[in-house]
Amino acid sequence: MGNSGSTTIQDASEREALRRIFPRLPQSRATIVGPGDDAAVLAAPDGRYVVTTDMMVHGPDFRLAWSSPFDLGWKAAATNLSDVAAMGAVPTALVVAIAAPPTTPLTDLEAIADGFRAACDALAPGCGVVGGDLSVSAALTFAVTAFGDLEGRAPVLRSGARPGDVVAVSGRLGAAAAGLRLLFAEAVDASGEPDASRFAAVAAAHPAEVAAQLRPEPPVADGPLAAAAGATAMLDLSDGLALDARRVAEASGVAIDLDPSLLHAAAAPGVDLRTALTGGEDHGLLAAFPPDTVLPGGFRPVGIVREGAGLLVDGAVFDERGGWDPYLEWDGGRG
Amino acid sequence: MGNSGSTTIQDASEREALRRIFPRLPQSRATIVGPGDDAAVLAAPDGRYVVTTDMMVHGPDFRLAWSSPFDLGWKAAATNLSDVAAMGAVPTALVVAIAAPPTTPLTDLEAIADGFRAACDALAPGCGVVGGDLSVSAALTFAVTAFGDLEGRAPVLRSGARPGDVVAVSGRLGAAAAGLRLLFAEAVDASGEPDASRFAAVAAAHPAEVAAQLRPEPPVADGPLAAAAGATAMLDLSDGLALDARRVAEASGVAIDLDPSLLHAAAAPGVDLRTALTGGEDHGLLAAFPPDTVLPGGFRPVGIVREGAGLLVDGAVFDERGGWDPYLEWDGGRG
Numbered sequence: 302m303g304n305s306g307s308t309t310i311q312d313a314s315e316r317e318a319l320r321r322i323f324p325r326l327p328q329s330r331a332t333i334v335g336p337g338d339d340a341a342v343l344a345a346p347d348g349r350y351v352v353t354t355d356m357m358v359h360g361p362d363f364r365l366a367w368s369s370p371f372d373l374g375w376k377a378a379a380t381n382l383s384d385v386a387a388m389g390a391v392p393t394a395l396v397v398a399i400a401a402p403p404t405t406p407l408t409d410l411e412a413i414a415d416g417f418r419a420a421c422d423a424l425a426p427g428c429g430v431v432g433g434d435l436s437v438s439a440a441l442t443f444a445v446t447a448f449g450d451l452e453g454r455a456p457v458l459r460s461g462a463r464p465g466d467v468v469a470v471s472g473r474l475g476a477a478a479a480g481l482r483l484l485f486a487e488a489v490d491a492s493g494e495p496d497a498s499r500f501a502a503v504a505a506a507h508p509a510e511v512a513a514q515l516r517p518e519p520p521v522a523d524g525p526l527a528a529a530a531g532a533t534a535m536l537d538l539s540d541g542l543a544l545d546a547r548r549v550a551e552a553s554g555v556a557i558d559l560d561p562s563l564l565h566a567a568a569a570p571g572v573d574l575r576t577a578l579t580g581g582e583d584h585g586l587l588a589a590f591p592p593d594t595v596l597p598g599g600f601r602p603v604g605i606v607r608e609g610a611g612l613l614v615d616g617a618v619f620d621e622r623g624g625w626d627p628y629l630e631w632d633g634g635r636g
Numbered sequence: 637m638g639n640s641g642s643t644t645i646q647d648a649s650e651r652e653a654l655r656r657i658f659p660r661l662p663q664s665r666a667t668i669v670g671p672g673d674d675a676a677v678l679a680a681p682d683g684r685y686v687v688t689t690d691m692m693v694h695g696p697d698f699r700l701a702w703s704s705p706f707d708l709g710w711k712a713a714a715t716n717l718s719d720v721a722a723m724g725a726v727p728t729a730l731v732v733a734i735a736a737p738p739t740t741p742l743t744d745l746e747a748i749a750d751g752f753r754a755a756c757d758a759l760a761p762g763c764g765v766v767g768g769d770l771s772v773s774a775a776l777t778f779a780v781t782a783f784g785d786l787e788g789r790a791p792v793l794r795s796g797a798r799p800g801d802v803v804a805v806s807g808r809l810g811a812a813a814a815g816l817r818l819l820f821a822e823a824v825d826a827s828g829e830p831d832a833s834r835f836a837a838v839a840a841a842h843p844a845e846v847a848a849q850l851r852p853e854p855p856v857a858d859g860p861l862a863a864a865a866g867a868t869a870m871l872d873l874s875d876g877l878a879l880d881a882r883r884v885a886e887a888s889g890v891a892i893d894l895d896p897s898l899l900h901a902a903a904a905p906g907v908d909l910r911t912a913l914t915g916g917e918d919h920g921l922l923a924a925f926p927p928d929t930v931l932p933g934g935f936r937p938v939g940i941v942r943e944g945a946g947l948l949v950d951g952a953v954f955d956e957r958g959g960w961d962p963y964l965e966w967d968g969g970r971g
Contacts, residue, residue: 333684333791334723334791334793337794337887338723338791338793338794338871339688339719339720339722339723339794339870339871339872340686340687340688340719340720340722340723340725340782340784340791341686341687341688342684342685342686342687342723342786342791343684343685343687344683344684345680345683345684345685346683347683348679348680348681348682348683349668349677349678349679349680350677350678350680350685351675351676351677351678352675352676352677352678352729352731352766352767352781352783353674353675353676353731353767354731354732354733354767354768354769354779354781355733355769356733356734356735356769356771356777356779357771358735358771358772358773358777360772360773360774361771361772361773362771384674384675385674385675387674387675388669388673388674388675388677390675394687396687396688396689396781397689398689398690398691398779399691400691400693400775400777431687432687432688432689433689434689434690434691434779436691436692436693436696436697437693437695437696438693438695438696438773438775438777439695439774439775440735440773440774440775440777442691442693442735442773442775442777442779444689444691444733444769444777444779446687446689446731446781447675448687449675451677456668456669456673456675456677458669458673459672459673459674535674536673536674537674552672
């Protein structure tokens with residue numbers, strides 16, 4: 302993020318910073334009392350609300366050589382919207398806490414706000430930011446809490462898959478992981494550190510993969526569609542299909558058997574089977590549907606639920622580790 | 637926070653860390669779907685819910701030489717509970733995102749969880765933690781989002797104070813600021829850095845002031861009591877009475893006139909008038925009530941609402957800056 306000559310957050314008061322940001326943020330149709338008081342008040346028309354929270358930290362979760370402030374706002378919104386959708390709910394509102402280095406230009410905060418607005422407008426129209434907090438920290442950090450409305454439906458949990466159900470995925474598998482692999486292979490300098498100028502060439506050569514990693518477009522609308530179609534289980538594909546499918550299998554007390562040819566059809570172009578199975582951050586939806594269901598929205602079948610336990614691919618146990626655990630994999634890098 | 641020989645978060649998986657923490661966290665009576673899925677589902681019996689979010693970052697917001705992990709969990713909970721109470725709502729639930737250095741022992745995370753539980757049990761029984769996120773960061777960071785139930789009442793905003801209303805405060809003024817002043821004066825080493833061994837002596841000599849700063853006990857129950865008693869305006873005293881009273885005056889289009897003798901009676905023992913007016917982090921409640929109201933709970937009168945604008949003390953304009961702006965005042969220190 303640049304800081305050439307513009308006002309930084311240490312030059313401005315928190316009040317001034319908020320005054321610059323708030324007009325750019327998306328409005329929520331659920332707002333009863335909006336920003337400016339000690340708390341917001343939101344509508345919960347059916348007497349319930351869905352809540353999820355997620356933190357993104359510079360270093361383990363993003364690199365400033367690769368992500369623009371706009372991209373960061375977009376991704377922080379999109380990943381939380383996807384968690385709401387995975388319950389079968391319609392996202393209604395976000396609250397956003399940001400801790401930023403004191404030298405961060407206010408224009409970067411504005412671009413972050415623009416990313417939040419663009420993501421809400423594109424992925425969950427009517428969802429907006431109803432509150433927030435600004436702090437200082439050496440590491441740029443986003444903490445987003447997202448809310449949703451179940452519209453009278455039961456929430457779709459991980460635990461409801463039944464033998465015979467069709468397993469389906471919305472969103473293309475593996476593109477985000479392919480993008481991350483490209484970035485670490487080609488958008489780095491000679492010492493392996495993320496490099497902004499090399500990034501530009503990679504982004505130009507592989508726009509789909511890079512966008513899937515840096516500016517994901519989760520199929521948010523497919524969450525409520527799946528719930529309405531009778532989905533028995535659902536989750537957000539954040540840690541890789543294999544690991545996430547095992548979670549559904551474990552929570553539901555069943556086995557999930559994935560079909561390689563269906564996986565190939567559900568994978569992003571050029572993505573191999575292993576990446577489709579183990580690549581993280583897809584932010585698609587994995588769901589199980591009763592056998593006769595006409596799959597809604599962008600869902601494609603990838604397998605079937607069976608009696609048993611664990612994850613199978615083409616009938617054979619697949620126990621390869623997949624996915625992303627920040628504690629195991631963070632190298633402390635910061636580029 | 638110590639790390640002698642115990643398992644750290646980089647040794648454990650996120651799943652193992654969460655398995656250690658969750659049983660220690662307080663339960664929420666509003667839970668419909670609890671932790672473990674993509675999102676929680678909470679009850680909103682009157683079709684609305686109150687939401688507030690706040691971030692605490694090592695350095696600007698706390699020092700590890702002074703705050704134990706238990707204290708940090710307590711304070712992160714208490715300050716958010718107070719914001720919910722200031723709307724006149726009963727706190728129902730929290731979600732907690734924590735980013736911690738990879739070397740943080742799991743026992744410290746357990747102590748943080750214990751602090752959350754103790755604060756909820758003491759200040760808002762029935763309120764619990766319904767979800768969270770764990771990340772790694774060089775700076776220990778807490779992002780808490782808190783929820784509340786208005787129980788059918790209108791929310792109490794900052795904007796409703798009317799000429800003739802009584803201005804009242806619940807909680808003792810200035811103790812937290814007096815504690816912070818003591819810590820920076822006496823609990824530091826020769827170079828001015830926070831020092832754990834000197835801290836012990838200060839905490840023993842001035843337990844009330846130090847506790848007010850590090851383990852505040854906001855009068856959470858007085859928020860709903862004030863709403864039920866007809867409070868016309870209310871806010872959480874986080875940035876100092878003078879600054880916060882000006883916010884109520886501005887939002888309500890009135891002047892607030894504080895009475896020095898009443899302020900003295902509402903101040904913590906030994907706290908001078910200036911500290912009572914400008915000291916931050918009291919986390920008491922400032923409210924306005926119609927003239928004939930029998931003040932509920934722990935509220936004490938401190939002044940009156942008049943026609944006009946701004947803050948007066950004993951009828952004279954008081955425009956001294958007070959309160960805490962992290963962007964202006966952070967020195968980058970980390971002790």
